[in-house]
Amino acid sequence: MRRFWAAALAVLVVGIGWAQGVQEAIAASGQAAIKAAIARVAPAVVKVEATRRVATWWDQIFQDPFFRRFFGEPDTTRTSLGSGFVVEFGGRKYILTNYHVVENAISIVVTAHSGDSRPARLLGADDLLDVAVLSVDNLDLPAAPLGDSDALEIGDWVIAIGNPLGFSHTVTLGIVSALNRDVPRPDGSGYFRRMIQTDAAINPGNSGGPLVNAYGEVVGMNTLIARQTPTGIAVEGINFAVPINEIKLILAQLVEKGRVTRAWLGVYIQDVIPGMERQLGVREGALITEVMRGSPAAKAGLRAGDAIVAVDGEKIRNSNDLQMAIMYRRAGERVRLTVVRNRATMTVEVVLEERPEEGARAPARGLSKFGLIVQDLTAELKSRYGLTRDSGVVVVGVEAGSRAYWGGVQVGDLIVEVNREPVASVSDWNRIVAQLAEDEEVLFTVIRSGRTRFILLP
Secondary structure, eight states: HHHHHHHHHHHHHHHHHHHHHHHHHHHHHHHHHHHHHHHGGGGGEEEEEEEEEEEOOHHHTTTHHHHHHOOOOOOEEEEEEEEEEEEEETTEEEEEEEHHHTEEEEEEEEEETTTTTEEEEEEEEEETTTTTEEETTTTOSSSBBBBGGOOOOOOOOEEEEEEEGOOTTTTEEEEEEEEEEEEEEEESOOEEEEEEEESOOOOOOEEEEOOETSOEEEEEEEEEEOBBTTTTBBOOOOEEEEEHHHHHHHHHHHHHHOOOOOOEEOEEEEOOTTTHHHHHHHHHSSEEEEEESSSHHHHTTTOTTOEEEEEEEOOOOOHHHHHHHHTTOOTOOEEEEEEEEEEEEEEEEEEEEEOOOHHHHOBOOOEEEEEEEEEEOOOHHHHHHOOOOSSEEEEEEEOTTTTHHTTOOOOOEEEEETEEEOOOOOHHHHHHHSOOOOOOEEEEEEETTEEEEEEEEE
């Protein structure tokens, strides 16, 4: 009997040791996978520094050449920090970051983990997804592998890599907390849609950095931090990222055109919810609550109360499905909608148009010249800078140290003439400045604070 218990104890000890060994092996394997994922993406991550000009009451005083002569140029610039990551598209490398990191920047600098810093140019931007593409000459950093954000599941490990508070290449680890979140924008202008929610720590400076899965693939762009509720209750561990699959859908347009055009039905929609099937005759779909006057949907005869259940034969389960099925198509494309109206199924053909608010979000940019970035005049820009004219190009960026900078051109100026030739739009600007050398003398006629002035760049 004593031998039996000795043998049993030996087996138990061996079993415990084996179990501990298995646990240690599992932990080591998981840790090795996380380290490998970090090593695969981290070299592609950069710090993004954007410098903006900030208008102050001193600007009015320093318009006087006397003050400039004796006191020099006032420092009216501010620098914000963010993150970005290198991607490859069409055989070239670019840097992706959040649009809010570089919006209205007069200069952008990206810094690699090695400490190498280089100037970057804003190639394209999309305010709806808060994504920007930067171009850097002779970019020799490795590109980050892009994953499939649609394959994410709640509970998956994810890693955030970035530069929070300026601390270079900080790594945090968490899980996917939720998917397809609709999150209010900080400026109150609407919602970010279909966001990835994670508890991986994200802080100011992480914006634009990659959210990475356990295989070392980028599945999202870190964008938004929840810090407190509307009533002031502190919040921790609730952060949001733009899904990489949506970024993939707009990347070609950003690189090739600098902006994104999206198709539009012109309807307000909601999900078909349980209990509605008795009245509507469907269990799921996108329910039209309102049709905008003059929209493609109105022209096609769609009505409030119609439930869209398929687009070109592809099933529509909810309003999110309908948005994704329509918004990334081309304006002018014809689609077949399967619609249930008063419990009867019908097919409606709609010719899609360009989503009208896109023009306001991403006005056409002109050729970069003399250190200036200009855009077509829009209602939003008119309101922002107090402009009353209906034509011209708005200065939205002035490169520090450029000819335009030293010549006194300011963000918010409305250029209406170049060398006394009228400029009504970006197309006029492009046509005129394309014929001018960078060092050629040029005379601008600008509107500032309601008054006309001439600015000569000698």
